[in-house]
Amino acid sequence: MRRNRPLLIAVVLALPILSGGALLQSRADRSGPELLDQVLGIVSARFVEQVTPSDLYEKAARGLVDELNDPYSELLTPKQVADFTRTTGGRYAGVGMQIEDQNGVVTISTVFPNTPAERAGIRVGDRVVQVDSQSTRGWSISRVSETITGTPGTKVKVTFARPGVATPIAIDFVRQVIHIPAVPYAIMLENRIGYVPLQRFNETATQELEASIRRLQREGATALILDLRENPGGILEQSLDITDLFLPPGQEIASVRSRNGEVQKYTTRAQAVVPNLPLVVLTGEYSASASEIVAGALQDHDRALVIGATTFGKGLVQSVFTLDGGYALKLTTAKWYTPSGRTIHRERKIENGRFVPDPEPQQRPSDARAADDTIETEASKREKPAYRSKAGRVVYGGGGITPDILVRDDTLTTREQNIARAFAAKTQDVYIVLHDYGLELARTANGNYATTPAHRAEFRRRIGEKGVTVDDTLWNGGTRYVDRLLEQRVARLASGDSTAKRQDIRFDAPLRRAIDVLKQGQTQQDLFTIAAARVSTRTSP
Incomplete structure (x- = not known):
């Protein structure tokens, strides 16, 4: 840990005062x-x-907790308590693969290097069909993950189905501690703009981020983009230490407020490592928890310009109360607030203790999207509760962290959505072809790969052999989508994630906007002035 700070315990252990x-x-x-x-x-x-x-x-007792209709509160059985203690206590090991749900099938989306999964030859697109003696049919992603992971050194047998291979592949793994970097890479973009994606708040997040920023500064970086999109959070102590990197000592980072009015404030403790470098923070709808603490603090203290989409709004504190018989009650007991007084928690529709997600923009009828109030605009943003930053700028509440500049991700056109749906019916087969053909192309790629008509045609031929048929009209309307799939895969296989990111910038609207703003401004105040002018122009009659 970078600084001495009284230990922040995200999960409070307490004994109930009365049993009834x-x-x-x-x-x-x-x-x-x-x-x-x-x-x-x-x-x-x-x-x-x-x-x-x-x-x-x-x-x-379980029914009482369920009727609170809070997705974060639950009664834990003795086994769940043991699992919870193991995962939060650091004794957490796996086999080194990332899984995702593809049309109800648990599928491998990433195999991490130097892990049991890589050594066993597991491939992207393989499907998990059995763990030990249990079929995974109908299992959730979390259940599969929890069953595969366990104590370091213990064994787990996982059976995979691979498209094109008739016999299931059974592998006996020995679990090991898997370290996934918080900062997978850090690169210099045009105009000496440093770009650092922070993917998670693990135990080394602050150390990795600080090292990456210092390296970029040595290389001549004059501005910085911190990307918190898709970052679901993690260790809260790390969010406080990371905020320390940018703010002077004694500044409020966030506060916790309970129902009885009790307030606990957290403040910066050390001299900032990056006190003045112009900074943009990118946020998205899946930036949550610790990500929101960092983004909210930097925005409220006028230390960063926030660009992207309003964050998820996970601003609740859970406490764990030990009960008789080995049970425990995990209960929401407080909320997080930013320094300006904004609640991070976002109220949303909940049914049967689960969030009811908003439909994705591309899933809504095109004639209804413009009027859909779930798509945030600069005008709708101004209807939210207004607060003031330390310098008097208007920042908006209402749950989550609302960006200073809203920029929606590049969305697929209707024709690109159609070809994506055609691929979805045979997702695993498309994955395998994309990986294998991408690997072939990567062997001769010179670091600046661009899809050619011949490559596109060969990809179409190969997925056709797997039963993925796409007519000419559909194919011709979705070539940009196909090109992006191939270019990302080839760049990642040939040169790694950083090269793939460079290749993808033209498809990344929030990042392009951040670069554009930083190219125009020399100081942090310049960025705020540019942002205010752009927002005013977009909302003026």
Whole structure:
């Protein structure tokens, strides 16, 4: 850890003071406990199937927590408590592969280097069909992940299905601690603009980010882009230390407020490593938790211009209360706030304890998108609660961190969506062809690969052999999408993620806007002035 700071415990362990709230109630308030006692008694005596007393009470307790309709609160069984303690305590190991849900099938999307999965020859596109003796049919991504991971040195057997291979592939893995870098690369863009993607807040995030920034400065960087898009958060202590890199000592980073009004503030402790370098922070709708703490603090202190989309809005604090019998109650007990007083938590529709996601823009009828209030605009942003930054700039609340400049990701055209849907029906086969053909092209790529008509035609032929048929009209309308798939894959296989990112900049609207603003401004104040002028122009009648 970079600085000495009293340990921030994200999960608070506490003992319940009373085992039953009914002890404090007067007779006039006993209708609730009497109702519960009556229901428990009738179910115990008359339900068609026998339920043991212990199961009955657990079901009642679990039902109470479920009815809070909070996706973050849950009653943990003794086994879940053990798993929770293992993963939060650092004894966490896996086999080195990233999985995703592709049309209900758990599929390998990334194989990390120097891991058991790479040594076993696991490939992108392989499907996980069994873990140990259990079929994964119907399993969620989280369940598959939790079953594969475990204590370092222990064994797990995973069975894969591979398109084109008739026999399932069973591999006996020995779990090992997998370190996935928080900063996969850091590169210099045009005009000496440094670009650093921060993908997660793990135990080395601050160290990696600081080292990357110092290297870019030695190479002559005069401005910096910190990319927090797709960063779901992680260790909260790291978010505080990372904010320390940019702000002087004694500045509020965030505060935690509970229902009883108690407030706990967190402040910077050390001299900033990067106090003046013009800074842009990129955010997206999946930037959450620790990402929002960093972005909110830097925006409120006028240390960064925020560009992109409003963040997820995960600003809740969970405490864990130990219970008898090895159980534990994980309960939401407080909220995070930015220095200006904005709540990070974003209220959203919840059904049965789960978030109801907004439909993706490309999934909405085209004639309805312009009027859809779920697509944020500069005009709709101004309808949110307004707050003031330290220098008096207007920043907006309403949950999540709202950017100073809203820039939507490049979206697929209707014709590109059609070809993407055609590929989705045979996702695994397309993945395999893309990987194998990309590997062939990567062997002769000179670092600046561009898709040619011949390469495009060969890719079409190969996926056709796998049963993915695309008519001429559909294919010709989606060539930009196909080119992007091939160029990203070839660049990544030939030269790594940093080269793939350079290749992808022309498809990355928020990053292009950040570069454009930084090219025009010499100081942080210049960036705010440029942003204010652009927003004013876009919203003026």
